[in-house]
Amino acid sequence: MTITVLLFASYAEKLGASSIPLELGQGATVGDVLTSLQRLPGASRLPTEPLIAVNERYARRDQVLAAGDEVAIIPPVAGG
């Protein structure tokens, strides 16, 4: 199944992309997305435990994903 990884701000700069499609097996979790991302150039510059949102909601590492899910890697927020 294909999911979309979204990157923002400093993380988008580190990986040189703001959106990356990822092919994962059925039953894959948020943690599996992070493992897959580690293979990309520049990924070593991301923190090992970044904040994650799935379909615009903060999510845990063990959340199981479905095809078409939007997984965002959220840098430290700095609004206001």
Add this chain to the structure above:
Amino acid sequence: MMRSAIVERAIDVSALVAEVASVTNGATLLFVGTVRETNDGRDVNGMDYTAYRSMAERELSDIVREASSRFGTTDIVVEHRLGTLGLGEASVAIAVAHPHRGKAYEANRYIIEELKKRVPIWKLEHYVDGTREWVAADGSKRAPDGEAAMVKAETRAQP
């Protein structure tokens, strides 16, 4: 009037105050966050605000609803601006009106503190020396409190 918005134009703070006005309210509080000329000892001359816009809108709207039910008012208007801002320009404004001042203060404070913890907005600071840097969590260089934001999100999901 209860609403929140992510905008890409100047925030009209007087308009926000007018929106929450009602003869049922005895107190109106306006918080305005503006671009400051120094951060961490460096001279700043501007700021770029970016967001995960759809999530930022959703999260901001959740925070306003939480404040409404916790503090007992539906007169809350919040706007957060994106784009390039100069010194002194408003990046965020929060207007809260309530029959009594105590709850108005509490609700306003709750909204800005939760916004800074949870709403996915980032700022790129422009320094007078020509360099630029992403600001980490509330102007400091400390690590994000990711667990806290997540616990918060789960707490809200409970019936």
